[in-house]
Amino acid sequence: MKNMFFTFIVAISLFPVPAFAHGTGEQYQREMMMNSYVLIGSAILFALFLILHFSAKNKVNSPVVKVYKWGWVLTLVGVLVTGGMYLWGNRSSGAADVTTLHHIHGLGYSSDGQRILIPAHDGLRVYSQGQWSIPETAKHDYMGFSMIDDGFYSSGHPAPGTKLKEPLGIVKSKDEGKTIETLDLAGETDFHGMTASYKSHTIYAFTPAPNSKMKSKGLYYTKDETKTWTKSEMKGINEDLSALAVHPTKDSVVALGTDSGVYLSKDYGQNFEKILPDIQVTSLSFDNEGALYVGGLAEKPLLLRFDLETKKTGEIEIPTLKDDAVTYFTQNPVNKNELVFATYNKDIYLSGDKGVSWTKIADKGKGISQSKH
Structure with missing residues (x-):
């Protein structure tokens, strides 16, 4: 159980925070690279929680099921938010439009x-x-x-x-x-x-x-x-x-x-x-x-x-x-x-x-x- 909650906390900590591209082109590239890493990490955790949830769903009264359920729901939100930020950064970056x-x-x-x-x-x-x-x-x-x-x-x-x-x-x-x-x-x-x-x-x-x-x-x-x-x-x-x-x-x-x-x-x-x-x-x-x-x-x-x-x-x-x-x-x-x-x-x-x-x-x-x- 402790390991499961630890995994859950790790997932929460990987949720993206607002980071908009600014400054030089190098700074923008670093920020976009970080966003891509967070996006990939969130996607992997989402897949992991989803698999664990469906494999344990027959345990109706087990708290483990709820942990896995909330795990894949929250990591899905993370994927959607990070993906949106990544696409927005590519479309509206100062590096592309402003010299x-x-x-x-x-x-x-x-x-x-x-x-x-x-x-x-x-x-x-x-x-x-x-x-x-x-x-x-x-x-x-x-x-x-x-x-x-x-x-x-x-x-x-x-x-x-x-x-x-x-x-x-x-x-x-x-x-x-x-x-x-x-x-x-x-x-x-x-x-x-x-x-x-x-x-x-x-x-x-x-x-x-x-x-x-x-x-x-x-x-x-x-x-x-x-x-x-x-x-x-x-x-x-x-x-x-x-x-x-x-x-x-x-x-x-x-x-x-x-x-x-x-x-x-x-x-x-x-x-x-x-x-x-x-x-x-x-x-x-x-x-x-x-x-x-x-x-x-x-x-x-x-x-x-x-x-x-x-x-x-x-x-x-x-x-x-x-x-x-x-x-x-x-x-x-x-x-x-x-x-x-x-x-x-x-x-x-x-x-x-x-x-x-x-x-x-x-x-x-x-x-x-x-x-x-």
Whole structure:
């Protein structure tokens, strides 16, 4: 009798409790897996109690029959409830319908201009044709993310469970993160300040501390995908860097941002001159034509376009940003009228008319997919 009541108590303890999918995709998967285990366990106990009940039902006055009866009734309820929760979770999960950007560590278009790639702390997110998606790639924490015409370069931290060294050093992918090639300094340096020339593939990286290839703190560049590095003297710079960008074709042209303005070098970072004063720079990016886009703060958040040839500066009208600023900007490599920028508060705006109007495609880290017609 004691064993029977013990079995009954075990059955009760296995009844499901409300657990709705939330948070990251990994959390959702764990919760759904737990629900499936509970569902299977409840089904097994239901079958066991049902068999025991019918095998002992001739013992009319025995309390054992009542225990078995209540056992299969309650476990049946458990099966129905757990099954309903499992189906509901699959249909309404945030992992399927909502893309979460826990952080934004970069912004770039695929070479065909069809997809916007965003490194979001736990892997990449993709926005294409009005829809958000999470690609089936390793969830590396990319930093210094830089798109080029045949893929991207990046630094950062490897996803848990991978065989890549911590930190990543400098890596490259030609298939939007499906495979990763380690180029240099794996296990040594995490480059937050890094950029690459879109066409020529020259990489600039600022190291906060010496490593095996960079003997002192500072800005370095490589024209042969990290086989050799050259240090930039950075003459004219005596402030901390806040942003970094390199011309898409003229790899000797590099721009630096600080809290006091924008500096430009035309000799691989050996000498800099200030081209835009009185602006706290939060982002820098060259467009396809070689103009420099500057995100920053000067009494208000703003986005500027600086023409290197004419030296003229124009302001791009952007939506009102409250306690916020532009952190990343990029232009579609195929359609020069399509612009996109991200902010500190993890909002993302897209324009199809070169900044005349903007559509919000992410709000505080929540991807906003457009309605399908």
